[in-house]
Each structure stands twice: as structure tokens, then as C-alpha cells.
Amino acid sequence: MREVPQPQPGLDELVGMTLTALAEGRRRRGGPLPAGGPSRVRAAVQAALGASPDRTSLLPRTGIGAAAAITGLVEALAAGSADPADPWCAAHLHCPPLPVAVAADLAVSALNPSLDSWDQAPAATTIETEVVAALAELAGFDPDQAAGTITTGGTESNLMGLLLARDAASNGRLASNGRLRVFRSTAAHLSVDRAAAVLGIDTPPVAAIPTDDQDRMRVDLLRKALAEHAGPVVVVATAGTTDAGAVDPLREIAAAVEEHRRRLRRRPSSAAPAETGHPASSGWLHVDAAYGGGALFSDRLAAHLDGVALADSVALDLHKLGWQPAPAGVFLTPRPDGWPSLRAAQADYLRSEDDEAAGFPSLLDRSLRTTRRADSFPIAVTLRALGRDGLGALVDACHDLARHAERTVQADPRLEPAFPVTLTTVVFRYHPQAGVTGSAAACTAERPDQLNDAIRRALLLDGRAVVGRTRVGPDRAVHLKLTLLNPNATRADVDALLRLIAATGDELAGGYGDDGTGNIP
Numbered sequence: 001m002r003e004v005p006q007p008q009p010g011l012d013e014l015v016g017m018t019l020t021a022l023a024e025g026r027r028r029r030g031g032p033l034p035a036g037g038p039s040r041v042r043a044a045v046q047a048a049l050g051a052s053p054d055r056t057s058l059l060p061r062t063g064i065g066a067a068a069a070i071t072g073l074v075e076a077l078a079a080g081s082a083d084p085a086d087p088w089c090a091a092h093l094h095c096p097p098l099p100v101a102v103a104a105d106l107a108v109s110a111l112n113p114s115l116d117s118w119d120q121a122p123a124a125t126t127i128e129t130e131v132v133a134a135l136a137e138l139a140g141f142d143p144d145q146a147a148g149t150i151t152t153g154g155t156e157s158n159l160m161g162l163l164l165a166r167d168a169a170s171n172g173r174l175a176s177n178g179r180l181r182v183f184r185s186t187a188a189h190l191s192v193d194r195a196a197a198v199l200g201i202d203t204p205p206v207a208a209i210p211t212d213d214q215d216r217m218r219v220d221l222l223r224k225a226l227a228e229h230a231g232p233v234v235v236v237a238t239a240g241t242t243d244a245g246a247v248d249p250l251r252e253i254a255a256a257v258e259e260h261r262r263r264l265r266r267r268p269s270s271a272a273p274a275e276t277g278h279p280a281s282s283g284w285l286h287v288d289a290a291y292g293g294g295a296l297f298s299d300r301l302a303a304h305l306d307g308v309a310l311a312d313s314v315a316l317d318l319h320k321l322g323w324q325p326a327p328a329g330v331f332l333t334p335r336p337d338g339w340p341s342l343r344a345a346q347a348d349y350l351r352s353e354d355d356e357a358a359g360f361p362s363l364l365d366r367s368l369r370t371t372r373r374a375d376s377f378p379i380a381v382t383l384r385a386l387g388r389d390g391l392g393a394l395v396d397a398c399h400d401l402a403r404h405a406e407r408t409v410q411a412d413p414r415l416e417p418a419f420p421v422t423l424t425t426v427v428f429r430y431h432p433q434a435g436v437t438g439s440a441a442a443c444t445a446e447r448p449d450q451l452n453d454a455i456r457r458a459l460l461l462d463g464r465a466v467v468g469r470t471r472v473g474p475d476r477a478v479h480l481k482l483t484l485l486n487p488n489a490t491r492a493d494v495d496a497l498l499r500l501i502a503a504t505g506d507e508l509a510g511g512y513g514d515d516g517t518g519n520i521p
């Protein structure tokens with residue numbers, strides 16, 4: 001006999017179940033990430049998914065019902081997550097989202113507006129436009145002129161920046177006189193090179209300008225490299241390098257781009273006709289402020305971004321220093337006219353000139369995507385709820401934590417800092433010291449990379465802490481890093497984490513050499 005289908009719970013009941021299951025999953029996890037490493041996590045998640053070896057039960061013939069599915073799977077997700085709300089989850093630029101932003105995100109999912117046409121998103125179209133204007137003003141652009149779009153993150157924003165730069169270069173008819181070339185520092189994000197590759201502007205290869213000892217672009221070397229290139233350029237400056245949180249000298253870089261524009265104008269062979277030769281056609285400055293853009297909320301740190309308003313385009317990520325659920329990327333440009341590639345392709349079903357003439361706005365040409373969520377909405381709610389001071393206080397709290405961590409690192413002879421703190425990242429490495437037997441100390445001194453690798457992995461495997469790792473300097477030495485984006489973490493949390501890292505290093509350095517294999521256990 002067929003079973004009578006049970007009534008399915010409504011959204012209010014399901015939200016209640018979700019919150020309960022989140023708490024239960026977190027309780028089961030008991031730390032910043034699940035213990036036991038990938039095989040244990042995989043087994044637990046597969047069990048919750050009902051994923052049997054024949055792979056049929058994740059999609060059963062008859063469903064298990066909303067209550068069982070949501071409870072079981074939310075618990076498994078929470079228990080198996082690296083949770084940025086835990087003070088010892090400090091590796092990546094992945095932040096604990098504000099409850100107010102998560103609540104707003106629920107409304108977006110429930111209403112599901114799509115920004116590709118006004119008749120799918122009447123309110124959300126205005127919300128995105130106003131969020132872009134407010135953030136453009138924060139960056140120092142004229143909000144009535146500036147344009148932009150909400151993106152999936154720095155990756156898409158960097159692609160947009162390079163796309164607009166390429167359009168500007170070809171409109172100015174400079175491309176025929178020399179290929180558009182991308183200049184970025186060696187510390188730039190990998191998405192810059194990917195964007196260049198996608199757009200076909202990667203030959204000759206992107207020019208990588210060396211950085212100084214604080215991870216900032218060497219502007220003297222940029223000037224030299226620009227002087228050797230006779231064609232149009234895009235310079236990508238980074239405001240908040242992913243590893244060190246360093247900010248390139250934006251004002252000086254803008255001056256170097258301006259110098260390049262003037263140089264091209266003086267060359268008669270490459271001069272664009274005056275009426276089409278917008279200055280940006282010969283030199284475009286894109287600022288990748290995916291990480292550092294949040295400093296604009298802080299009275300204390302905003303000065304680091306001095307010069308950002310001289311950019312032709314800017315990338316910001318509010319799912320980093322902005323405490324939004326991802327995705328909350330923002331792309332801004334002070335030039336409202338610069339979107340020809342996107343305008344070139346049209347579809348009558350989405351946009352028509354008669355609708356626009358009748359006053360129906362369209363954001364279709366502002367994004368590479370067609371269907372897209374109203375990710376501006378949680379941002380709008382957060383800006384209203386906290387204001388600039390509220391967000392600035394969160395940025396400052398994380399900056400305070402990073403400076404405190406820096407002092408603790410400096411005070412511990414086993415820990416060696418790599419860069420001064422600019423934003424909220426602390427990069428350092430463990431060095432064995434007195435207390436470790438002489439031969440072990442000598443061995444590990446030759447192989448500090450493996451030792452620092454081993455510290456990170458040991459903490460990861462037993463679920464105690466998520467610490468970042470990168471390579472620093474000309475010898476690309478392995479370093480650890482704390483990316484502190486949790487404003488609720490305390491100084492005591494940070495000190496205890498650094499003690500745990502050093503103690504783990506002592507333990508591993510002591511074991512190393514003892515087993516006679518030369519391998520770090």
C-alpha cells in the first residue's frame with residue numbers, strides 16, 4: 001500500500017530546525033575544524049548523504065523528507081566545516097559572516113530575484129545601483145558618475161578590470177601600435193594572470209614586478225618596465241596582498257601610469273586621435289583591493305588606500321573585511337562609459353531600447369553573468385545596520401588582534417616574523433631553539449620548511465587549528481600565517497594559538513632526529 005505523504009514543514013519550521021542542527025553540528029565538531037583528516041570527514045559526510053558504494057542512495061527513489069534531510073545534512077555540514085567563527089580558524093581570508101547579513105541572505109534566497117532584467121528584480125535593481133554608488137563614494141569616486149557591479153569576488157572583479165582596460169585600449173586604437181600588456185607585482189593574486197589568459201592578453205607573458213621586503217610593488221622597477229614598453233598597459237596594483245596584507249604605493253603607481261600615458265601621447269606614431277583617445281586607452285590602473293578594500297571603513301587604516309580614487313577600476317571583496325556571506329565581490333569604475341564588450345551582445349528577451357526609453361533600467365550590461373543573485377542585499381542591510389563606524393570598529397578589532405599577535409611573535413625566540421603587520425595578517429615561522437637537543441636543532445635548521453609544513457598539518461589533522469602557510473622571500477621559505485578576520489576573537493585566543501604552534505614545533509623538532517630517519521613524523 002502506498003504511504004500517505006506527510007505534510008512537509010514550512011520555511012519557518014525549517015529555519016528553526018536549521019539553527020538547531022547548526023548548533024548541534026558545531027557542538028559535535030568541538031573545534032575549528034573536524035578532527036581526523038580527509039578520510040574521516042569523507043566517511044562521515046557520505047554516511048549523512050546516504051551515499052552507499054553503489055552511489056544510488058543520495059538520490060533515493062523516495063525522498064526522506066525535508067525535516068530529516070535538513071537536520072541530518074546541516075549537522076553533517078556544520079560538524080565537518082572549517083568554521084571561521086572559531087578563533088583558531090585563522091588561515092584564510094574567509095570571515096565569519098554577520099548574523100544580520102546571513103538573515104538578509106535568507107530573504108534573497110526566499111525571493112530569488114535575478115539582476116539580469118528589471119522585470120525579475122524591480123527592487124533589487126535599485127538596491128544594487130545604490131550599493132555600488134555608496135561604495136564608489138567610499139572609494140573616493142563621484143557616485144553620480146561611477147559605475148560598477150556586484151561580483152562573485154576578486155576573481156571576477158579582476159577579470160572585469162582587465163576586460164574594461166582591453167576595451168579602452170582598443171577603442172583608443174592604440175592596440176595596433178603595440179600590444180596591451182599587464183604589469184603586476186610578484187605578490188599579485190593568481191586571478192590577475194588567469195584573467196589575462198582568459199582575455200588573450202597574456203602574450204608576451206604578464207610582467208611580474210618584484211616586491212620590496214614588505215611585499216609591496218617596487219615602483220622604481222615598474223617605471224623602468226613601463227618605459228621599455230611602447231604600447232598600452234594595464235597596471236594592477238594590490239591593496240592588501242593575499243599573503244602579507246601589504247598595500248602597494250597606490251599614489252606613486254598612479255603617477256607611473258600617468259607618466260606612461262604622457263609618454264605615449266608624445267610619440268606621434270602611437271598617438272590616438274584626440275577625440276577617441278581617452279587617457280585610459282594608453283594606461284589603465286586597476287587596484288585589486290579584494291582584501292584591503294575593507295580598510296576604507298576604518299578611520300585608522302583608510303590612509304593605506306590613499307590614491308585608490310586615481311584608479312580606473314577597483315575590486316573589493318566584502319566577504320573578506322566586510323563580514324558578508326560569500327559571494328560579496330564589488331567591481332567599481334569611475335568611468336560610466338567603459339563597458340563596450342558587454343554592451344555588444346544583446347538579447348531581446350532581456351533588454352530592449354523601448355523599455356529603457358520608457359524608464360525601465362537594466363543592469364544586464366554591467367555583468368558577465370546573466371542570472372545572478374541579489375548579493376547586494378545583505379551588503380545593503382549591513383551598511384544600514386552597522387554604518388561606517390560599526391564596520392570600521394570590526395576592521396580595527398582585527399587589526400588590533402594582528403598587532404598583538406605580532407608582538408607575541410616578536411617576544412617568542414622560537415617565532416620569527418616575516419613582514420610588519422599592515423592589515424590583519426601575521427606571517428612568521430617557527431625556528432627551534434635552546435631546549436631542543438643540539439643535533440635536532442642543527443637538523444631542523446637545515447630543513448625549517450618541512451618543520452613548518454609539519455606544524456600546520458599536525459594541527460589540521462587533529463582538528464585543533466587552521467593556520468595558513470605560504471612561501472616568503474627570494475628563497476621562498478615556508479612560513480605560517482594567521483589571517484585574523486574574527487572580530488570576536490580575543491588576545492588570549494591569539495596568544496594561546498601562538499603557544500600551541502610553538503609547542504607543536506618543539507614537539508616535532510624534538511622527535512625529528514630521534515627516530516634516526518631524518519623524517520619529520
Ligand SMILES: *Cc1c(COP(=O)(O)O)cnc(C)c1O
Pocket residue numbers: 093152153154155156189191238240241242288289290291317329
Ligand atoms: C581573495 C583575493 C582575490 C580573489 O578573490 P575571490 O573573492 O576569492 O574571487 C583576488 N585578489 C586578492 C588580493 C585577494 O586577496
